[in-house]
Amino acid sequence: xxxxxxxxxxxxxxxxxxxxxxxxxxxxxxxxxxxxxxxxxxxxxxxxxxxxxxxxxxxxxxxxxxxxxxxxxxxxxxxxxxxxxxxxxxxxxxxxxxxxxxxxxxxxxxxxxxxxxxxxxxxxxxxxxxxxxxxxxxxxxxxxxxxxxxxxxxxxxxxxxxxxxxxxxxxxxxxxxxxxxxxxxxxxxxxxxxxxxxxxxxx
Ligand SMILES: C[S@@+](CC[C@H](N)C(=O)[O-])C[C@H]1O[C@@H](n2cnc3c(N)ncnc32)[C@H](O)[C@@H]1O
Numbered sequence: 001x002x003x004x005x006x007x008x009x010x011x012x013x014x015x016x017x018x019x020x021x022x023x024x025x026x027x028x029x030x031x032x033x034x035x036x037x038x039x040x041x042x043x044x045x046x047x048x049x050x051x052x053x054x055x056x057x058x059x060x061x062x063x064x065x066x067x068x069x070x071x072x073x074x075x076x077x078x079x080x081x082x083x084x085x086x087x088x089x090x091x092x093x094x095x096x097x098x099x100x101x102x103x104x105x106x107x108x109x110x111x112x113x114x115x116x117x118x119x120x121x122x123x124x125x126x127x128x129x130x131x132x133x134x135x136x137x138x139x140x141x142x143x144x145x146x147x148x149x150x151x152x153x154x155x156x157x158x159x160x161x162x163x164x165x166x167x168x169x170x171x172x173x174x175x176x177x178x179x180x181x182x183x184x185x186x187x188x189x190x191x192x193x194x195x196x197x198x199x200x201x202x203x
Contacts, residue, residue: 001028001190002149002166003118003165003166003167004068004069004142005144006069006164006165006166007068007069007071007072007116007143007165007185008031008069008072009071010071010072010164010165011050011069011071011072011074011075011082012071013138014049014050014072014075015050015052015075016036018052020034021077021130022052025190025191025195026052026111026112029111029147029190029195029197030052030053030111030140031056032140032197033053033056033111033138033140033161033197034053034057034058034109035059036138036199037061037107037109037138038061039058039060039061040060041061041062041106041107042104042106043061043062043063043106043107043108043109044063044064044065044066044100044104044105044107044108044109044130044141045063045064045066045106045108045109045110045124046063046095046109046110046113046127047061047063047066047067047110047111047112047113047149048067048072048073048076048090048093049067049075049076049079049112049113050055050075050076050079050109051073051075051078051079051080051090052090053109054076054079054080054082054083054086055083057083057086057088059086059087061087062087062186063086063087063088063089064088064089064091064100064105065089065090066090066091066092066093066094066095066098066191067090067092067093068092068093068094068095070119071081071093073091073092075088076090077090079144080190083095084148086185088201089182090203095117095123095126095127096114096117096118096119096122096123096126098126098129098130100130101130102129102130103130103131103132103133103135104128104130104131104132105130105131105132105133105135106128106131106135107135107136107137107138108130108131108135108136108137108138108149109137110127110137110139110140110141111139111140111141111180112139112140112141112142113139113141114139114141114171114173114176114177115141115142115143115167115168115169115171115173116165116166116167116168118166120171120173120176121179121180124176124177124179124180124182125180125181125182127180127181128180128181128202131202132202133202134201134202134203135199135200135202136199136201137199137200137201137202138191138197138198138199138200139177139181139196139200140195140196140197141173141174141195141196141198142169142173142191142194142195142196143170143171143173143174143194143196144169144171144172144173144194145192145193145194146193147192147193150163150192150194151170154169154170154177154194155170157169158170159190160184173193173196174187174196174198177198177200181203182200182201182202182203183200183201183202183203184198184199184200185199185200186198187200190198
């Protein structure tokens with residue numbers, strides 16, 4: 001089954017499944033991400049999901065959000081109606097093949113997305129294409145650890161998560177970012193070296 005279809009099904013349970021982690025950690029991390037977006041920026045959010053970042057969107061930026069799952073996107077659209085003061089445009093689109101012209105955005109944001117994108121390097125390359133020269137991308141992503149001991153549980157749970165959602169918890173996301181051509185300006189470990197905040201620049 002395609003990842004897109006898996007997420008259409010998962011969209012019905014996504015907020016419930018993530019509720020505990022959202023309260024415990026994710027909400028704090030989302031705040032860190034969006035605080036870094038300066039006023040007046042033109043921003044693309046990739047993989048908006050059910051719209052969990054929407055409450056953190058600054059009012060003074062213009063945001064376009066995409067997701068390839070109709071189920072997830074519908075929930076994000078419904079959530080966005082609660083924030084009439086924010087400038088948000090949400091649409092169905094695949095990050096691997098975006099219809100935006102090149103150099104369209106000052107910032108691109110993705111939170112917990114490139115663990116799921118079927119071809120992550122292609123997705124990162126498309127992200128570079130739509131960023132303006134020296135535009136920034138902020139990625140909040142989980143990935144494989146450099147410590148083998150931490151990878152044991154990740155390898156154990158990966159087949160189940162991958163089968164159910166298409167998401168991989170053992171991706172080498174930092175390497176994928178570098179292989180796509182991004183320059184990493186800043187790297188912050190948020191949960192050991194498994195969850196990272198990566199600030200990148202189009203060079
Ligand atoms: C784990 S969810 C994260 C959702 C949201 N960013 C969050 O922080 O809660 C991953 C999302 O990425 C979307 N996604 C995965 N691959 C994609 C692609 N190629 N193009 C667009 N969206 C994609 C999925 O549909 C899903 O909504």
